[in-house]
Amino acid sequence: MRVNRWGKRWLAPLLAWFAVVVSLSSFAGPAAAEAGPAVYVVPVESTIEQGLQSYLERAYKDAEEAEAERIILVISTPGGRVDSAEQIGKLIRESDVPTTVFVEDMAVSAGTYIALNAEHIVMKPNSMIGAAAVVDGSGTLIDNPKTISYWTTKMTEAAKLNGRNPNIAAKMVDVNVVLDEKTDGIAKGKGEILSLGAEDALKVGYADHIAGSVDETLQWLKLGDRNVIHFEMTAAEKLARWLVQPAVMTILLILGIAGLAIELLVPGFGVPGIVGLAAFILYFFGHYVAGFAGLEAVVLFVVGIVLLILEIFVPSFGILGTLGSLSLVGGVVMAAPDAVKALVSLALAFVIAIVIIFWFAKRNNKRGVWNRFILRDALTAEEGYIPAPSLDWLAGKSGVTLTPLRPAGTVEIDGERFDVVTAGEFIQAGKTVKVVKVEGVRVVVREEV
Missing domain, CATH: 3.90.226.10 (2-enoyl-CoA Hydratase; Chain A, domain 1)
Structure with missing residues (x-):
């Protein structure tokens, strides 16, 4: 149910974004x-x-x-x-x-x-x-x-x-x-x-x-x-002239990549996703009105976003993520007048966005999507769990084997029975052994000579 709500949350903005790019272009003059x-x-x-x-x-x-x-x-x-x-x-x-x-x-x-x-x-x-x-x-x-x-x-x-x-x-x-x-x-x-x-x-x-x-x-x-x-x-053309400047284009790509990535990895804030989506809207709007981008570039980019979203919830061994990434890069490059300069801007934006994402994720590490796959509950007495008694006090103690150790068996130490193991050797019943190591509930013994 959570997946469906999350998908609906992003499907509407994506469709709205596509409509905005197309409709704003009608104000070309x-x-x-x-x-x-x-x-x-x-x-x-x-x-x-x-x-x-x-x-x-x-x-x-x-x-x-x-x-x-x-x-x-x-x-x-x-x-x-x-x-x-x-x-x-x-x-x-x-x-x-x-x-x-x-x-x-x-x-x-x-x-x-x-x-x-x-x-x-x-x-x-x-x-x-x-x-x-x-x-x-x-x-x-x-x-x-x-x-x-x-x-x-x-x-x-x-x-x-x-x-x-x-x-x-x-x-x-x-x-x-x-x-x-x-x-x-x-x-x-x-x-x-x-x-x-x-x-x-x-x-x-x-x-x-x-x-x-x-x-x-x-x-x-x-x-x-x-x-x-x-x-x-027109007002749209004046805005487009500013948006297609290399420096502005790179800033929009940084905000777009970082915003959407943060929203995908650390959901629940809303603002990063809105900023990222708005940045990409402005990027494609500017290039569309300036005459560099066609609708095919916008469609390719939207397909890339959808594939990346699916990658989070659908096991595909990275196939959907790879195809989504290629679609995103293809859409951005197709929208630009110079493919080489667009790739340079995209690479620079990606590096800077990675730094921003890392910083944001570190500050909000308890809210990341990765927390769904990590068990963080501590099995403590305060939480109602009954921990196993510590056996560290057995270290160095001597006892007698009650059963053969092959290599596991039972020994008696200070009048109490304990399950123990050897380092691999066989020890007959009735032999005197000494505890040489305690690891949690694992007690290791060896025969005393």
């Missing part, structure tokens, strides 16, 4: 706007990562379905992930709707690459573009020749798309490139990364116009009379 000549204004703000990529994919799809005349990307970003920038650049190039970039504040690093893929670049006074050197997660400049060569090639090819000087794009990446005033329109020696203000960018062809606002940009494009659709990120 509005349907396509009404058809007609329109201009889509799409903000590109903050760090460039997978969540932004998914949002822009939805924006471009919506604009194409609405047969929009142009998309204006309003960029204000310090850069971000190179791989996401590449995918966004590809999205711009392959779209049927032409793109104009309006640099509102700065389009540096990966933001520069996105801008170079657009048909036009319009910059706001005092805005900046460039400084596209490759850095690691801590902001340290990467000097790996292969990495620099790869990103330089990507930048120069993007510059060539609309007839911009590729040398300037290369200087934005590689400190070893030298620019000449006569041939490149600007001078820059070795050891420096190039960034351009609005005026300099206009001078060297990296800006097509300087405008103070999106409205001025529309007037310059002769689209001032068009219907303007401001395409904003």
Whole structure:
């Protein structure tokens, strides 16, 4: 009966979790706007990562379905992930709707690459573009020749798309490139990364116009009379962008693994299970809304949870547990955009979660599921049990065998009969023996010579 109650307790939350992930995904955004000549204004703000990529994919799809005349990307970003920038650049190039970039504040690093893929670049006074050197997660400049060569090639090819000087794009990446005033329109020696203000960018062809606002940009494009659709990120997408960040993703995995494991091993608290379930809901919700996870990943994860629960109550010699663990790992990895990074995050989360589980189980060792298999009642007189009398006082005593010892038999010591054994030898009745060892109620004797 306890098993059924426990199963019901977890079945409802699991089904609810599955429903929540599916239902929340319906808030990904509005349907396509009404058809007609329109201009889509799409903000590109903050760090460039997978969540932004998914949002822009939805924006471009919506604009194409609405047969929009142009998309204006309003960029204000310090850069971000190179791989996401590449995918966004590809999205711009392959779209049927032409793109104009309006640099509102700065389009540096990966933001520069996105801008170079657009048909036009319009910059706001005092805005900046460039400084596209490759850095690691801590902001340290990467000097790996292969990495620099790869990103330089990507930048120069993007510059060539609309007839911009590729040398300037290369200087934005590689400190070893030298620019000449006569041939490149600007001078820059070795050891420096190039960034351009609005005026300099206009001078060297990296800006097509300087405008103070999106409205001025529309007037310059002769689209001032068009219907303007401001395409904003939904609340779900904003949350998803935060949830798919590597650090947040790892924390969610730690909370999810530790919470569910504690609830399974030390049941009765409720809170760890709720926290663990909520963490996994947020993990899959973020990746689902960001466009990385499909329902198959969610289903695989739920199957893994069910198999692990069954392993506790159904003897399977570890088969259910193994299959459940594989399903969990498969679901987490399938939901992530990068399988290798997901495995690294999962491994790190698992190690930290093990420490948390061990600490929690140690502090609550009397409540663990393992206590069902351990007899902890002490057979003491206080508990009503009658303990066997101690025979330690027989040690060193001598007596006479009443029966042959083969090797067990009976001896008389101080007028009392005791069951004894020898170390293996045979002793006839009527012989004098001495007690050489007492172990509880086991008395060992040997014949006295």
